[in-house]
Amino acid sequence: MSTVSLYQEVILDHNRKPRNYGTVENASHQAEGHNPLCGDHLSITLNLSNQCIDSIAFQGESCAICKASASMMTVSVIGKMYGDVETLVKEFRDMVMGNLNINDSHHLGRLTIFSGIRDLPTRVKCAILPWHTLHAALNSITNISTETKNDSIHTMISKIG
Numbered sequence: 001m002s003t004v005s006l007y008q009e010v011i012l013d014h015n016r017k018p019r020n021y022g023t024v025e026n027a028s029h030q031a032e033g034h035n036p037l038c039g040d041h042l043s044i045t046l047n048l049s050n051q052c053i054d055s056i057a058f059q060g061e062s063c064a065i066c067k068a069s070a071s072m073m074t075v076s077v078i079g080k081m082y083g084d085v086e087t088l089v090k091e092f093r094d095m096v097m098g099n100l101n102i103n104d105s106h107h108l109g110r111l112t113i114f115s116g117i118r119d120l121p122t123r124v125k126c127a128i129l130p131w132h133t134l135h136a137a138l139n140s141i142t143n144i145s146t147e148t149k150n151d152s153i154h155t156m157i158s159k160i161g
């Protein structure tokens, strides 16, 4: 299967059957993320126990790319330690911004299907939003937007059109 059709297939699959969709009860961390340029809005709830993500869920209204990115993100980070998740957030961000050579060593696994996003500048924020929101939740920032200056990731993504 070509990379493009694999990409389309994965996006469709995660939109039909989003993984970990909903909310985590008694969440220890949560954040809301907005991408006004596309209209994406999602909330992430998670439970961190002994620095490990026990459970995580997302919900909201978003485009297919954002939803697939959120769905795959929850699958990728569940059971991972806080430090490893922050590494993954950075690697994902670098990948979609074209700052990561996917032939170099990284921890992205199947998430590399999003690497082609770097060629679609208007969709980069859609793909990043769930990761940006997860990063905010882990750092006790409860509300983020791709268009306001309230955390370090913004500084990175504000350079995108």
Ligand code: ZN
Binding pocket: 035, 038, 039, 040, 062, 063, 064, 065, 066, 125, 126
């Ligand atoms: Zn979007």
